[in-house]
Amino acid sequence: MTTTVTHTEQRDSPYALTHLDALESEAVHIFREVAGEFERPVILFSGGKDSIVMLHLALKAFAPAPVPFALLHVDTGHNFPEVLDLRDRTVARHGLRLHVAKVQDYIDDGRLRERPDGLRNPLQTVPLTEAIASLRFDAVFGGGRRDEEKARAKERVFSLRDEFSQWDPRRQRPELWQLYNGRHAAGEHVRVFPLSNWTELDVWQYIAREGIELPEIYFAHEREVFNRNGMWLTAGEWGGPKPGEPVQTRLVRYRTVGDMSCTGAVDSAATTLDSVITEIAASRLTERGATRADDKMSEAAMEDRKREGYF
Template sequence: MRTPPMTITDQAARSPVRRDDATGSTPPARDAAATRPDAPRLTTLDRLEAEAIHVIREVVAEFERPVLLFSGGKDSVLVLHLAAKAFAPGRVPFPVLHVDTGHNFPEVLRFRDETVARLGIALEVARVQDYIDDGRLHDRADGTRNPLQTLPLLDAIAAGRHDAVFGGARRDEDKARAKERIISLRDEFGQWDPRNQRPELWSLYNGRHTPGQHVRAFPISNWTELDVWSYIARERIPLPSLYFAHEREVYARDGMWRPVGPFSPPRGDERVEVRTVRYRTVGDMSCTGAVESTAADLDAIVAEVAASTLTERGATRADDRLSEAAMEDRKKDGYF
């Protein structure tokens, strides 16, 4: 005699799947490995680190002559640290490139040179002053040289035959940077078209390009400023002293504390004061403002950033206030 087939009710009664007594619903399936008491738990920083290292390794594997844009600022320092971890115990397998405007903070230049010497990597420098001296560029009326970096950068990329350029840009910094892909194509003129972006599904990146083109690679695109500082604090990554609270001569302009220096002199009606300040982002002396702060160590900076309601660039970068689309206009021309 044949046994009649089980009904759905019979199957449910014999099923080992536990049901919630109150609702009768089946709880979601759980990975057995994840329920082990000794199973490692990845934090947000662990996942961001793994994604960034994956991007760096993919670019090095796919491209012939990558280079890292290195200003000595915290984001490029972070990318360099991640690259060192990606290829440890070997050396970072690509050089770093700094576009020197001539208006840099001395502390940042010293840190740049100390860092490349410590890691034993090559440093390429493109100097804006060389272009001004021979007439290819001219100083702007507002004094800032940040927009003048584009031509030296593109020339340095061409001279080094770099087909991939790592940058430390993050999507949370600016609306234009939020449009970027992790692997972003630049055309034969080094220009970026925000309407011509390639899809990035899962962790698959399209680096295809023709001769003369190159890509910009942004391993920390998905990080926030708080993520950056939290990771720097966790890893105890060295940074330029400007990032920590210190006494400095400053004057107020456009809602920012501007540094007193040869490239950012105060006007006649601007009063110089000594304040305890630090820098949230590091650019030229002529366009970067400080914020009042007593955060003198990494843990204090993490707490300060967590409570801030202003983005770092919006609070401290005069060059981003030139127009509503200042960053996007520069990026279309080939800027970082």
């Protein structure tokens, strides 16, 4: 006698994975694949929500053993203090190794020049690529997701970079059946994106499910901001506000966190995880599309930077 299992019965099975379970399982598999294929992987860790989720997944992947990778942060010098504070507390709590490459050091010794517009996010490429080369990292985990931006949507999970850390979309490799090819020549490395198939909503739902701590600026709070090109920016030493850009106190939160000079806040009353999730579910703009000035410099701004070595 043949027994037919319906889709409804499969979905209601106590052994069926939720979509978050499936995403978590995929990310854990990716971390373990890299640990098996590469000699010196590193996790890019800024203290932002995506890198925090990525580290949480790495901790799960190797528990009860420690994470076998170091962390790397490219510090622009214009980071939000709340984010750096959580970064340092997280590193101390888990006994991790953190390498910090500082954009300011490169400006001070003349290897980089300050931009007239004050943006430092585009200046991260050189410190990042030199840190990868000098510390001989052969796999670099990034928190990029395909839903964020069209150039990131072109990335494979394993993204090959040449000896100059440059990205060529034509060298992307097929990844059928979750088979990942980490082969690379001497001097090359692979960028790895465990969150590729996640959405912003997935990230927040996972944070809620796992009880992951975040910097408080991801939740609504009163903040002094000014308007520039339609974005609410935080005043700071980076060069804002200019004359004619009055400072206001508004109830805002951040959907994404980067350099203060290019990361805009959004008007929001969402003070809890549930209210943030509800807000994101109703949004029709990606987090980078709504709040990142560095992605608006040109239609291909992100892709141009990725070709040069940006993450």
